[in-house]
Amino acid sequence: MVRGEGVPTRERIRSAASTLFRERGYARSSVRDIAALAEADAALVIRHFGSKELLFLETMQPSLDDEPLLAVPLEQLGRRFVEVVLADADEFSDVYLALVRGSGEPSIAGRLRTVHEETFVRPLLARLPGQGGELRARLAAALIGGLLYSLWVVGDEYLLAADRHEVVERYGSLLQDILTPAA
Amino acid sequence: MVRGEGVPTRERIRSAASTLFRERGYARSSVRDIAALAEADAALVIRHFGSKELLFLETMQPSLDDEPLLAVPLEQLGRRFVEVVLADADEFSDVYLALVRGSGEPSIAGRLRTVHEETFVRPLLARLPGQGGELRARLAAALIGGLLYSLWVVGDEYLLAADRHEVVERYGSLLQDILTPAA
DNA sequence: GTCTATAGATTGATAGAC
DNA sequence: GTCTATCAATCTATAGAC
Secondary structure: OOOOOOOOHHHHHHHHHHHHHHHHOOOOOOHHHHHHHOOOOHHHHHHHHOOHHHHHHHHOOOOOOOHHHHHOOHHHHHHHHHHHHHHOHHHHHHHHHHHHHHOOOHHHHHHHHHHHHHHHHHHHHHHOOOOOHHHHHHHHHHHHHHHHHHHHHHOOHHHHHOOHHHHHHHHHHHHHHHHOOOO | OOOOOOOOHHHHHHHHHHHHHHHHOOOOOOHHHHHHHOOOOHHHHHHHHOOHHHHHHHHOOOOOOOHHHHHOOHHHHHHHHHHHHHHOHHHHHHHHHHHHHOOOOHHHHHHHHHHHHHHHHHHHHHHOOOOOHHHHHHHHHHHHHHHHHHHHHHOOHHHHHOOHHHHHHHHHHHHHHHHOOOO
């Protein structure tokens, strides 16, 4: 690592924005703060990305690796989904939290809706064809959201400290119940 | 209704703050906006309530009428809880949404935690004594939160338009499953 | 209790030299 | 591409007259 070398300003700004938005959220991160962290000029932030809002939308794009989800038999999808969500939590939770907390801003609310749709609803819906599938998929997505909400938005310390395998087992089996009802 | 009569300024400010915080959230509601809606002076807002933050905390105190929850047999608590949450949604959802969206602010995050604890976890925990009760109560609270999250934060239009009785039946029976497991 | 006036800081964004 | 300088608006909060 040589000082003055390498990373283009635009990338340094992107990286700094990603860090700050995840740590403090949209409202509490100023363009000046981002510029300072990137060791760049505040004017360049706007110059490169148009506005603070566009910069937020460009950097806050959470994605789950849902490849493993599609590969597993339907009877195991419940536990598997919870497992994947918790496993990717480090990459996923901060960004997701920023979207939830920023969702007072209409454009951010739209992004949250899209992410919820694409990440939670769509993969489930694909596995639940036929009558009643959509309601079950959306209630299942609500259930997933509830776990993230409890862990990352509320910050339930008991759950955060709980044995992960037990949470996967318990909550995953609930999820399984709505995907493939016993009765 | 006679102009110039009646309602004290302090109450007009409180009412205006409640309206604006619920409609726009914490970050997007300014002291000036609140004063304007209350037809009062901006300085009086601070004078009466100390700060914008204290005004928010004083006005945003959601409460569920959990009387019906205590009266019902444990075997019916799942559906009943979902029923109550959805029935009180008009009073409850806006305030809860404001807390979630404002939870980037540490003091608001604390309030959200308290409300989650008192409103969701405590009533369930009271009904689930004995070993493993706390984990079940907290996972159940997560499940409840997930429904509110899907409906009010994400705004899942399919669920919002769905038959309420069916949602109560389906989601309530999931909740029941974690309160009183079949196996 | 209520108001005017304003402090004092911070905000997002732009113009224009280099 | 990068910078200085700054605009113009907004913000919370306070001081002090009435």
